[in-house]
Each structure stands twice: as structure tokens, then as C-alpha cells.
Amino acid sequence: MSPRIFLNVFALFCFGIASLAQANVETDPQKQLEKTISSVIDILHDTEARGVEETRKQILSELEKSFSFEIIIRRTLARNWNQLSEAQRDRITVLITDLLIKAYTHELAGADKPKINFLKTDDLGSNKIEIFTTVSYKNTFVSVNYRLANVKSQGWQVYDILIEGTSIVSNYRGQFDEFLQTKTPEQLLELIESKIKEYDK
Amino acid sequence: MKASRTILTAVTVAITASLAPAQEDGLDMEDLFEEDFEETVVPPINDPLEGLNRAIFRFNDVVYSKVAKPFARTYAKVVPDPVEKGLGNVFDNAKFPSRFVSNVFQGRFGNAGKETGQFLVNSTAGLGGIFKISDEMPELQTSREDFGQAMGSWGMGHGFYLVIPFMGPTSLRDFAGDFVDDTVEPLPEPASLIDDDSDRMTLRIVEFTNRLPALMDLYDSMRRSAIDPYVSVRDAYTQRRARQVAE
Numbered sequence: 136m137s138p139r140i141f142l143n144v145f146a147l148f149c150f151g152i153a154s155l156a157q158a159n160v161e162t163d164p165q166k167q168l169e170k171t172i173s174s175v176i177d178i179l180h181d182t183e184a185r186g187v188e189e190t191r192k193q194i195l196s197e198l199e200k201s202f203s204f205e206i207i208i209r210r211t212l213a214r215n216w217n218q219l220s221e222a223q224r225d226r227i228t229v230l231i232t233d234l235l236i237k238a239y240t241h242e243l244a245g246a247d248k249p250k251i252n253f254l255k256t257d258d259l260g261s262n263k264i265e266i267f268t269t270v271s272y273k274n275t276f277v278s279v280n281y282r283l284a285n286v287k288s289q290g291w292q293v294y295d296i297l298i299e300g301t302s303i304v305s306n307y308r309g310q311f312d313e314f315l316q317t318k319t320p321e322q323l324l325e326l327i328e329s330k331i332k333e334y335d336k
Numbered sequence: 337m338k339a340s341r342t343i344l345t346a347v348t349v350a351i352t353a354s355l356a357p358a359q360e361d362g363l364d365m366e367d368l369f370e371e372d373f374e375e376t377v378v379p380p381i382n383d384p385l386e387g388l389n390r391a392i393f394r395f396n397d398v399v400y401s402k403v404a405k406p407f408a409r410t411y412a413k414v415v416p417d418p419v420e421k422g423l424g425n426v427f428d429n430a431k432f433p434s435r436f437v438s439n440v441f442q443g444r445f446g447n448a449g450k451e452t453g454q455f456l457v458n459s460t461a462g463l464g465g466i467f468k469i470s471d472e473m474p475e476l477q478t479s480r481e482d483f484g485q486a487m488g489s490w491g492m493g494h495g496f497y498l499v500i501p502f503m504g505p506t507s508l509r510d511f512a513g514d515f516v517d518d519t520v521e522p523l524p525e526p527a528s529l530i531d532d533d534s535d536r537m538t539l540r541i542v543e544f545t546n547r548l549p550a551l552m553d554l555y556d557s558m559r560r561s562a563i564d565p566y567v568s569v570r571d572a573y574t575q576r577r578a579r580q581v582a583e
Binding site for chain 2: 206209210213216234235237238241261262277284285286287288289290294299300301302305306307309310311313314323326327330333334
């Protein structure tokens with residue numbers, strides 16, 4: 136094979152690899168979200184024993200494909216974000232991420248695999264959409280809607296979840312606001328830590 | 337020289353292609369933290385009785401964890417799932433009159449018609465409402481209406497927030513609306529034939545008991561993940577009602 140032909144083949148190979156990589160990146164936000172939720176449920180219902188830390192790592196890694204915890208947490212803290220030191224911001228980001236993962240996965244980790252129905256996607260305009268789903272929960276259905284924004288260089292990211300019409304970002308924001316009116320950020324961090332421990336009991 | 341140019345081109349093409357999904361026309365990160373980013377901002381509810389409400393909330397919390405929760409667990413174990421579901425469907429079907437009236441009061445005649453359709457289908461093909469056949473009929477789907485929502489849609493505010501012993505959160509407007517709902521339902525036979533107040537009360541207790549396991553699970557889940565469960569429940573109530581009124 137002459138060097139020129141070899142280089143052309145190499146160029147084609149590079150392009151092929153890149154195209155394959157692109158094919159694996161899901162650009163349809165609903166399909167991406169479906170994949171993420173399905174993977175999380177599979178991890179939670181996988182009978183293979185793994186440690187709590189390993190399960191957390193795997194779930195976080197899956198969720199981060201569709202959920203931006205950075206955006207969700209900064210939005211829940213809103214104006215309180217600026218009152219926190221750099222170290223407190225880092226700590227609270229890790230702690231709230233943990234609390235949200237525990238709260239979210241606790242409901243999906245029952246004896247039976249929950250059924251998730253994707254109903255529709257509404258365009259909210261200005262690069263925002265809302266994906267409507269229902270989760271079969273015991274003998275009833277709970278509506279869970281995901282709001283996603285198309286963020287530069289990150290693609291579609293969940294920035295809020297609505298459970299039975301209640302925005303969790305707005306709900307936590309109200310709680311943080313009221314808590315920080317009378318207490319310190321350090322007390323908030325301690326409270327979140329104790330909440331996380333309750334899940335592990 | 338030519339060789340290195342070809343390699344450079346190949347690598348550039350590869351990088352460009354792999355970056356293609358990145359959304360360069362998307363939102364700037366900082367846009368997501370602007371106040372006007374919110375779809376709908378629900379105004380906070382007045383809570384002049386917060387001290388009293390918090391005390392009743394704590395009382396309810398003890399009742400829920402010490403009495404209702406153990407009872408709900410036993411009920412869920414003893415009563416087979418299909419029976420639990422069927423009972424829930426029957427009571428839901430029996431609330432048709434208040435949903436119908438609320439829709440009419442809000443001028444939603446299309447929804448009132450769909451409610452009638454659901455009631456007829458579930459009462460006949462669904463054997464008295466045990467089976468919710470209408471769930472399989474997209475053309476009959478509506479959002480659930482009550483009189484509190486009707487008053488909200490006329491522009492009436494909540495008044496203020498209330499926590500009722502044993503029952504939980506409501507507002508002055510919605511509490512008043514409940515009385516109107518109660519006078520309208522349950523009308524359909526055989527419930528309309530029940531004159532005796534104690535029999536009606538028994539029916540209500542059976543209905544509440546049947547809903548208890550699901551309610552307890554939701555309450556537990558909220559309580560566990562909340563920083564301040566009182567504020568969380570008050571906000572969830574306000575948001576949920578605002579959404580129901582807007583729908």
C-alpha cells in the first residue's frame with residue numbers, strides 16, 4: 136500500500152470512528168432521558184451485590200448524562216448561592232446531589248420495577264422543553280415531568296423535575312430561603328448530612 | 337508535507353464531527369439563573385396562623401406516623417391489590433357530580449361532557465366503576481376539577497393557609513370549596529339512597545382508608561427528603577393548586 140493510499144485510508148478510519156462516536160451520543164432529548172432513567176432503574180434492580188458507594192457512583196454517572204446537578208442546585212439556592220464560601224459551595228453541591236439521588240432513587244427501588252410511560256413533549260420556547268411521564272407507584276400513577284434546557288456546549292439538560300405538578304427546584308428554594316433567614320449555611324450543611332444518613336438506616 | 341497535511345485534515349474532520357452534537361445555539365449557562373427564566377412563578381400563600389398551623393402539622397405528623405402508617409401497612413398487606421384499586425375506582429367514579437358541576441361553573445362544557453362520558457362508560461362497562469375503562473379512551477381524558485379550583489379560576493385568592501387536624505393542608509378558599517363539593521357528591525345511586533348520616537360517614541371512612549397506603553407513601557417520601565417538611569408541604573400545596581387552577 137503506497138503511503139498516499141495508506142493516509143487516505145487512515146483519514147477515512149478517523150472519520151468513521153468520529154461518526155460512530157456521534158451516533159452513540161443521543162441528540163433526541165426524550166430518547167436520551169428514556170435511556171438514562173431505564174439505566175438507573177436497571178442498576179437499582181440489578182441483583183448483583185455491590186457496595187453503596189459503587190451503586191451511587193454508577194447512578195450518578197448515568198444521571199449526569201441527562202441531569203445537570205450544577206444547574207439544579209444553583210437554581211435551588213438562587214440568591215443564597217452568593218452568600219456561600221467557595222468551600223461551602225463545593226460541599227453543598229455534593230450533599231444536595233446525594234440527597235436528590237437518594238430521594239429520587241428511593242421511589243424507583245421498590246420490590247417491582249416501576250413502569251415509566253413517556254406521554255408527550257411540550258416545547259416551552261426559548262430552548263426549553265417539558266417531557267411528561269407517569270410512574271406506576273403501588274396502585275396509583277404519579278405524574279413526573281422533566282424540564283430540560285438546551286445549554287451551550289452541554290446539550291439538553293434537566294434543570295427541574297415536577298412531581299404531581301410541584302417543582303422540586305422551587306420547593307427546595309422556598310425551604311432554603313426560610314432556613315437561611317434564621318440559621319447559618321453550616322447548620323444547613325449539617326442538616327442535609329443528617330437527612331442523607333436517614334436514608335441509609 | 338502533503339502527508340502531514342492529510343493527517344491534520346483527518347484529525348480535524350474527526351474532532352469536528354465528534355463535537356457536532358454540542359448545542360452552540362443553546363442557552364448561556366448564566367441565563368438559567370435569571371429570575372425571569374421561570375415558566376410560572378407561584379406567589380407564596382399568606383400564612384398568618386403559622387404558629388398554630390405548625391403545631392397542628394406536628395400533631396398530624398405524630399398521628400400519621402404512630403397510627404395511620406402502621407394501619408396503612410396492615411391494610412395494604414391484608415387487602416389484595418386489585419380490590420384496593422377497584423375500591424379506589426368506585427369512589428373516584430362516585431365523585432363525578434362535583435367534577436361535573438365545577439367544570440360547568442368554570443365554563444368548561446367540553447370537560448363536563450367528557451366527565452359525563454367517563455362516568456357512563458365506567459358505571460356500565462366498568463361494572464359500577466370498579467374498572468376504569470375510560471383510562472383506555474384518550475378522547476375522554478380530563479383534569480380533575482373541584483369547587484376550590486372553580487373559585488380560583490374566577491380570580492379568587494387562597495385567603496390564607498390552613499392546616500386542619502387529621503386532614504392536613506388547605507386554604508380558606510379550598511376549605512370552603514370542600515363544603516360545596518360535599519353537598520353535591522355522592523349523588524349517583526345507590527349512594528343517593530343513603531339518607532343516614534352515619535352510613536355516609538362509614539362510606540367516607542372506607543374511602544379514606546383505601547387511599548391511606550398511597551397517601552402515607554407519598555407523605556413519607558416528602559418528609560424524608562425535606563429540609564423543613566412544613567414549608568415543603570405548604571409550598572407543594574400552593575404549587576399544585578396553582579397548576580390545577582391554570583389547567
